Amino acid sequence: MFYKSIEKAADSYDVIVIGSGLGGLTSANRLARAGHSVLLLEHHHRLGGLATWFKRKGHIFDVSLHGFPYGMVKTCRKYWNNTIKNAIVQLTDIVFDNPQFSLKTTFDRVDFTQILINKFGITQAVVDSFFNTVSKMNFYDDRTMTTKELFEKFFPGRSDVHRLLMEPISYANGSTLDDPAITYGIVFSNFMNKGVFTFQGGTDKLIGMMQEELEANGVTICTQSKVDRVVIENGKVKGVAVGEKVISAPTVISNSGITNTIDNLTGREYFPENFIGEYDQVKVNNSSCQVYMGIRKGDSIPEVGDLLFTSTAPDFEAVEMRAMNTCSRTFSIYYPKTRPEAPDYTIVASMNANYDDWDGLTADQYQAAKQDIIERSFSDLDRYIPGARDKCDWVEAATPKTFNRYTLHTKGTSFGTKFEGLNISRTLFKAIPGLFHVGSVGIIMSGWLGAINYGVIVANDVDAYLRQ
Amino acid sequence: MTRDEIKDVVLEIIADIDEDAEMEGLNPDEPLRDQLDLDSMDFLDIVMELRKRYKLQIPEEDYPELATLTSCVNYLEPKLQNL
Numbered sequence: 163m164f165y166k167s168i169e170k171a172a173d174s175y176d177v178i179v180i181g182s183g184l185g186g187l188t189s190a191n192r193l194a195r196a197g198h199s200v201l202l203l204e205h206h207h208r209l210g211g212l213a214t215w216f217k218r219k220g221h222i223f224d225v226s227l228h229g230f231p232y233g234m235v236k237t238c239r240k241y242w243n244n245t246i247k248n249a250i251v252q253l254t255d256i257v258f259d260n261p262q263f264s265l266k267t268t269f270d271r272v273d274f275t276q277i278l279i280n281k282f283g284i285t286q287a288v289v290d291s292f293f294n295t296v297s298k299m300n301f302y303d304d305r306t307m308t309t310k311e312l313f314e315k316f317f318p319g320r321s322d323v324h325r326l327l328m329e330p331i332s333y334a335n336g337s338t339l340d341d342p343a344i345t346y347g348i349v350f351s352n353f354m355n356k357g358v359f360t361f362q363g364g365t366d367k368l369i370g371m372m373q374e375e376l377e378a379n380g381v382t383i384c385t386q387s388k389v390d391r392v393v394i395e396n397g398k399v400k401g402v403a404v405g406e407k408v409i410s411a412p413t414v415i416s417n418s419g420i421t422n423t424i425d426n427l428t429g430r431e432y433f434p435e436n437f438i439g440e441y442d443q444v445k446v447n448n449s450s451c452q453v454y455m456g457i458r459k460g461d462s463i464p465e466v467g468d469l470l471f472t473s474t475a476p477d478f479e480a481v482e483m484r485a486m487n488t489c490s491r492t493f494s495i496y497y498p499k500t501r502p503e504a505p506d507y508t509i510v511a512s513m514n515a516n517y518d519d520w521d522g523l524t525a526d527q528y529q530a531a532k533q534d535i536i537e538r539s540f541s542d543l544d545r546y547i548p549g550a551r552d553k554c555d556w557v558e559a560a561t562p563k564t565f566n567r568y569t570l571h572t573k574g575t576s577f578g579t580k581f582e583g584l585n586i587s588r589t590l591f592k593a594i595p596g597l598f599h600v601g602s603v604g605i606i607m608s609g610w611l612g613a614i615n616y617g618v619i620v621a622n623d624v625d626a627y628l629r630q
Numbered sequence: 631m632t633r634d635e636i637k638d639v640v641l642e643i644i645a646d647i648d649e650d651a652e653m654e655g656l657n658p659d660e661p662l663r664d665q666l667d668l669d670s671m672d673f674l675d676i677v678m679e680l681r682k683r684y685k686l687q688i689p690e691e692d693y694p695e696l697a698t699l700t701s702c703v704n705y706l707e708p709k710l711q712n713l
């Protein structure tokens with residue numbers, strides 16, 4: 163059942179899921195299929211969280227559909243359905259262009275091996291041993307080694323190689339050379355398995371199909387229903403409060419950010435001191451800026467690649483990538499093949515960003531800063547698609563403030579938390595029985611694939627709790 | 631349940647999880663992971679399905695017991711003997 167307000171929700175459920183990001187949607191679906199009664203609450207009028215889209219002047223803009231690993235095929239088949247699985251297609255033309263190198267790749271192990279040998283002059287033995295090392299990494303392995311140390315071990319002093327290996331992952335999950343090597347290895351190996359994939363039909367189609375599947379499995383969905391707090395009684399979860407209404411459930415899964423979940427939805431006072439001590443070490447990830455450009459109907463642009471990692475910075479620098487005046491951005495080019503039923507050309511420029519840089523601005527400064535990233539994006543795009551600006555009939559920008567407004571995430575974080583957040587998320591129910599968290603945490607559990615798989619892992623914890 | 635019945639249940643659950651799984655010629659003493667290309671998510675699915683069917687709680691630290699078909703049967707036999 164799908165409702166646009168909380169009014170029609172029943173008084174009690176086995177599970178209440180707060181938030182409909184890919185993690186929340188997947189946990190809800192798994193638990194409903196396992197026979198539990200599930201209520202899914204979303205504050206926005208639309209499901210999907212960051213997996214979202216919006217319509218302007220006949221264009222549909224995808225916010226986070228730039229590419230995901232091949233693992234999505236198996237994951238969607240097992241935890242959603244075959245129709246969803248069958249719409250996953252490869253993006254074959256990935257372009258890098260920066261002062262250190264320019265190249266085109268299918269972004270998989272075979273092609274990367276060739277490139278590293280032929281273009282960067284690395285020996286086959288070193289390349290193989292690097293790939294074998296990262297593909298064996300597990301999240302419970304030693305995490306004292308940083309990504310920088312991993313790169314220095316295999317490619318000492320080769321900042322060009324480090325850039326090739328790191329830049330895409332920094333965009334994918336905000337991680338830097340200082341993050342644990344295992345988080346890099348796990349995410350990078352996922353992509354290197356078979357390349358970069360996308361969902362044909364667009365985000366709107368995917369989320370629509372997921373909604374159908376949830377309804378078929380009996381999940382009650384209420385949008386425009388912002389949960390104000392998790393109700394705790396005698397140290398255990400009792401339900402949630404939405405405005406005046408209290409709905410009871412023995413288990414609550416929060417897909418709100420982990421920081422929101424603990425500080426705002428629950429309240430730190432309910433958690434044991436040692437848990438809060440560990441929680442206070444958790445750092446949230448960076449946010450993003452995007453510029454959305456729509457090409458006038460009837461006009462077209464040439465095929466210059468699907469995903470372009472561009473920068474004029476001399477070398478890779480995570481700090482530079484997040485700065486307001488960064489000269490590093492990705493361009494995702496959406497050709498008519500993205501939505502064969504509604505062919506269109508759109509371009510989305512994405513940048514990493516710091517919330518604090520954007521938070522302190524006056525209204526005028528904010529508008530000017532937005533205009534500035536639009537100008538920079540157009541001028542960079544001109545190197546690949548000359549005159550693209552004149553073909554656009556729509557352009558607008560999103561900033562960390564925008565991401566914060568739509569998802570309520572602390573500091574508009576695009577990719578949850580750094581690695582320490584994972585253990586807090588995983589052990590939440592040990593601190594407060596019945597309270598679970600799902601959604602981007604720990605770097606490895608973020609991105610579409612990470613969020614969906616984490617939804618399955620948490621559903622298993624909840625199922626075990628309910629059946630004990 | 632007998633050992634053979636338990637074995638059949640495990641194979642049936644795996645077949646549901648992975649429609650392409652090649653069960654013919656499976657060596658019961660070799661890791662399932664290597665022979666059937668199962669990953670850690672697949673093992674989680676097996677655990678969740680066993681819980682659904684038999685109310686069986688398998689704690690995370692016991693997951694390694696599910697490595698091979700034989701070790702699965704050894705581990706599950708005492709837990710499912712009264713079913």
Ligand SMILES: Cc1cc2nc3c(=O)[nH]c(=O)nc-3n(C[C@H](O)[C@H](O)[C@H](O)COP(=O)(O)OP(=O)(O)OC[C@H]3O[C@@H](n4cnc5c(N)ncnc54)[C@H](O)[C@@H]3O)c2cc1C
Nearest residue numbers: 181183185205211212226228229389418576601602609610
């Ligand atoms: C700009 C950008 C580009 C990206 N590109 C890619 C990409 O190309 N490929 C990829 O794999 N990943 C990408 N990602 C990451 C990916 O989108 C996310 O990791 C994933 O979608 C997060 O899912 P989640 O489950 O953590 O929930 P989220 O998407 O974070 O959703 C959380 C939901 O909870 C809701 N909520 C919060 N608080 C409440 C409350 N109190 N009551 C009710 N509802 C509440 C929010 O409204 C939201 O809907 C991108 C992210 C960004 C920001």
